[in-house]
Amino acid sequence: MKKNEQRKCQNCNELFPPDPRNINKQEYCRKPECRKASKAASQKKWLTKLENQGYFSGPDNVERVQKWRKKNPGYSRRKKPSIALQDHLPLQPAENKEDIFIQSSYALQDHLTVQPAVIIGLISSFIGSTLQDDIARTLLRMEQFGQEVLLFLPQNKGDKHDCKRTGSEK
Structure with a gap:
């Protein structure tokens, strides 16, 4: 594929210039809705492979998650510290x-x-x-x-x- 060549997006069917680093594999343009469609298609393709169908289930995965939860108790209940968007108003000394x-x-x-x-x-x-x-x-x-x-x-x-x-x- 030539450097200036355009490609048709699989989602919106519009022409787009593919990224030079991924020129032979890019099938979707950079629009947010097309990027979401690309991600969904990629996940669907990954899940259709036989070796990936039980990846997130089964006794091995359950045991792995249970071990991790024992090492990280209360992880999901932790509150992240809030970051102030502004400083406190300083007290102003009285002049009179x-x-x-x-x-x-x-x-x-x-x-x-x-x-x-x-x-x-x-x-x-x-x-x-x-x-x-x-x-x-x-x-x-x-x-x-x-x-x-x-x-x-x-x-x-x-x-x-x-x-x-x-x-x-x-």
Whole structure:
């Protein structure tokens, strides 16, 4: 067979260039469905041989498997260690210690500053994502909203239902 010659796939009947290393034996193209068909045909051909028909059964094979299971107890029950796809968010030191003191005077803030993992978990479940970028963006938005609430900043949009400032705050 020449180097530039094409061959017809046994599965999809399309022409394909065979791999140069296997040019005389390749009967299937590289498409995933054709590779599956090639594997199925190969297995069927192997199982039709007389010497292979009882390969996976019989007392010899049963004994071999039993010996292996004794050497490897609990193999099928072992859990593989999970590999984290991201690092944990590092704790960020506070720049303004006066703000921390003011915040820590409230019972809720006391509890939350002690348990930042609870906040991260809550935000993660609230937004439905565990990506650090998504959590950081949400934290930034929540911080801005919190500052607006605490400082009673007027809204740019709205109507008669907006927060009103009292006369002494003007």
